[in-house]
Amino acid sequence: MPFYLFVYLYPSPVPALLALIIPTFIGHRFLGPVTAMVQTLSGVQRRAMGAAFYLFLSNLISMGVGPLLIGATSDYFTADFGHLALRYSLLTLVCSTSILAAILFSLTARNLRQDLDAVDLR
Secondary structure, three states, X not given: XXXXXXXXXXXXXXXXXXXXXXXXXXXXXXXXHHHHHHHHHHOOOOHHHHHHHHHHHHHHHHXXXXXXXXXXXXXXXXXXXXXXXXXXXXXXXXXXXXXXXXXXXXXXXXXXXXXXXXXXXX
């Protein structure tokens, strides 16, 4: 979160872009473990379907709904922030979805051991 605040609020683009490397690297570290858990929890017979479903939904939400929400919140913020509306729209949505993701991952982790024990790995 502190990196995103710096990235979206810093007035100069070069340091902000360089600072974006850190949250991007940290933010994409979840992809491997999440993909592995989806495939493991799907079981051997439904592994490909689980991976396809996960990729379909994640792309549908991130590439379909994401730009729509960014544009809508940017339009909403234009009255208050003018030409800086897109900056605050990105900051608001990236930070709020990051917090939501952290909460949901924490809630999911509580039951992961029982879910893994229930999976038929044959």
